[in-house]
């Protein structure tokens with residue numbers, strides 16, 4: 281794989297999160313995983329392969345920026361079933377969810 285500056289930045293951010301900088305508390309991570317499976321999963325599929333909503337597997341999101349995905353999660357897509365989650369999620373939560381989607385299902 282050719283490493284573009286963007287991938288290097290993403291890797292650096294990923295390492296930062298793994299080292300605990302700006303990482304969410306374990307309890308919040310568990311809540312978000314549950315939300316992802318139960319609530320997001322209702323439309324995107326329990327295994328994120330898609331359903332009413334499109335697939336959220338890493339390959340499907342590859343060409344999309346973190347910012348675009350975060351803004352879809354926080355503000356929804358007007359005129360589609362994808363609603364805004366800002367009332368329930370902080371920007372940090374949304375950023376963590378995008379990283380989680382990029383990493384792929386854990387089981």
Ligand code: HEC
Nearest residue numbers: 319320322323332333334349352353357360361362365377
């Ligand atoms: C009521 C059904 C529904 C629920 C619940 C839902 N989504 Fe969606 N979501 C959709 C639909 C439909 C789209 C596609 C919108 C469009 O046509 O642009 C979408 C789009 C997206 C996208 C953009 C995908 C892309 O390829 O650009 C992301 C990311 C996303 N949803 C994440 C989430 C997350 C995270 C949750 C839970 C917090 C969630 N969604 C909950 C229906 C849903």
